[in-house]
Amino acid sequence: MIVEAGHYALVLALALALVQSVLPIWGTVRRDPSLVGTAAPVALGQAGFVALAFAALTYAHVSSDFSVLNVLENSHSTKPLLYKVSGVWGSHEGSMLLWVLILALFGGLVALFGRGMAADLRANTLAVQAWIAASFLLFILLTSDPFTRVAGPPIEGRDLNPILQDPGLAIHPPLLYLGYVGFSIVFSFAAAALIGGRVDAVWARTVRPWALTAWVFLTLGIAMGSYWAYYTLGWGGFWFWDPVENASLMPWLAGTALLHCLAVMEKREALKTWTLFLAILTFSLSLLGTFLVRSGVLTSVHSFANDPRRGVFILLILVVFIGGSLGLYAWRAPRLRQGGLFAPVSREGALVLNNLLLTTCCATVLTGTLYPLALESLTGDKISVGAPFFNLTFGPLMIAVLLIAPVGQSLAWKRGDLVGAAQRLTLAAVIGLVACVVLLAVRHGGPVLAPFGVALGLYLVVGAFTDVLRRGGIPGQPLASIFFRLVGLPRSAWGAAFAHAGLGLTLLGLAATGWGVERIQAIRPGDAVALGPYQAVVIDTKERPGPNYDEDLVGIDLRQGGAHVASVTPARRTFRTRQATVSQAGIETLWLGQVYISLGDRHSDGSIDARLFWKPLVTLIWIGAIVMGLGGVLCLSDRRLRIGFARRSARALSPLGQPAE
Helix, strand or coil: CHHHHHHHHHHHHHHHHHHHHHHHHHHHHHCCHHHHCCHHHHHHHHHHHHHHHHHHHHHHHHCCCCCEHHHHHHCCCCCCHHHHHHHHHCCHHHHHHHHHHHHHHHHHHHHHHCCCCCHHHHHHHHHHHHHHHHHHHHHHHHHCCCCCECCCCCCCCCCCCHHHCCHHHHCHHHHHHHHHCHHHHHHHHHHHHHHHCCCCHHHHHHHHHHHHHHHHHHHHHHHHHHHHHHHHCCCCCCCCCCHHHHHHHHHHHHHHHHHHHHHHHHHHCCCHHHHHHHHHHHHHHHHHHHHHHHCCCCCCCCCCCCCHHHHHHHHHHHHHHHHHHHHHHHHHHHHCCCCCCCCCCCHHHHHHHHHHHHHHHHHHHHHHHHHHHHHHHHHCCCCCCCHHHHHHHHHHHHHHHHHHHHHHHHCCCCCCCHHHHHHHCHHHHHHHHHHHHHHHHHCCCCCCHHHHHHHHHHHHHHHHHHHHHHHCCCCCCCHHHHHHHHHHCCHHHHHHHHHHHHHHHHHHHHHHHHHCEEEEEEECCCCEEEECCEEEEEEEEEEEECCCEEEEEEEEEEEECCEEEEEECCEEEEECCCCEEEEECEEEEECCEEEEEEEEEECCCCCEEEEEEEECCCCHHHHHHHHHHHHHHHHHHCHHHCCCCCHHHHHHHCCCCCCCC
């Protein structure tokens, strides 16, 4: 009965979404406050019903109700509870339900915390959000119903895909979807602004916290996905320019450009049409990523579905929303009044250049991802576009972005001094150059570009805090004065510094992996393998049963100069139900670097194939992402960017002649 209740909750959520998509907009057209006021309670009701449906599917998984097809195909009674819960979004149907849940959640949050907005803006935003929700609810109910029953269910399920039975799956998809789908509300704000014809600094400051929230989640979601691939797939890599990885990178690049544009618009009311375009583009790329993952047009370890019928439905959604929003943009954007002016050499000018480079990076990734698909559709030829293409095209553009970032931070608003900004960054540039020269001298025969990557990373980290420290009075002011000045700085200033520094830390980690060591060989007890500064000594091998798998383990002792440093236990698991084997890498973090060992097949003589790596500073890749996320959170905590900003302004601007709710 709970399962049926979940299904009917989805139907009721669809009905409310249809109501929410019509009445508020009709109310703004008719200047009817009562119709406008329906947006918030209906949005909350829709969110409640979707949450009820999600809870019902979770209950079916946890209770191992194999009469539900989704549970039968993706669960097993012996599976640990964590994986029963994460298995809810480990399937296509469940992950789409999570998608709609987050859509409804963001709509509900606007309904709860948007009382300070203009009434028409909030109503139109919630209406557009309901259009998106209604489309995906229809998609679920017509093509991907997670509550389908089976007649004569078996005693046991078919188990979840073994590579998804990992704690990372409990974190990665929700984080990624909160970013992906979070940009839907930014899209809805942009569409609502175009419908209402009013885009100003108040709108930018209203939208910016939502964009920041989505960006933080997407940043952490991409990082978690990278780390999941790193330790789960057993390849020893963290980024492969996989098409589905690119599908998450593209909205991140566009979203990053959008955040910088919102800052300019908030300060000068400039770049209005470009900001609206980026808001549309960012969510459009999220929709494109959904189509690529769910349509079956891609073959990837990350893809969920291989059903052309579902792909056609999502393609229709994509065409309607991207085409419709661009049509609305072409109609309304030229009528918007231009904002304030600024000199080319200014912080605004640097942010514009940053935008151009980031969107070009995004276009490069989009081209490399879609070109093979387009070529195969037109000619039947199959090609793959991999790391060499992206390294040669995306790489130089991103280097330019990183070089410009500290310069932009050091320039003044409206009119800046380029020479003065360069002088303030002298220390950052010197530190980077010295590091590069030292590494080139010390690291004979190593990768040539790695020292330059380290130099650029250090320049970015030091340069990120240059403007903050200068505003704090360093050098020249007394220590007490410096302390109070730094504490008194807006949190958004600290947030920007941490976000840029996090990017520099990630670059340091990427560059340092060029000095890593890799060994591929068969190992047996007693073998010793040199891995950079360490020696991996194989102690023993053994077999051990798990809850729903059997595994081979290898005990390895890590030594340095003959002294024990740590122990690593990589494993090879065979899942009983699916008879699938996956590698569980043994990883030990040592001074920001990692020893990484994954196992292959066992031979008749008792030896086991293994891949052994030493990866110096590799943890900085993910530490940098966490620091970037921290920077976003600091910006969100700034009192000027809190959700619900400018209640009095919103009341004054309401076109309905009524105070905003």
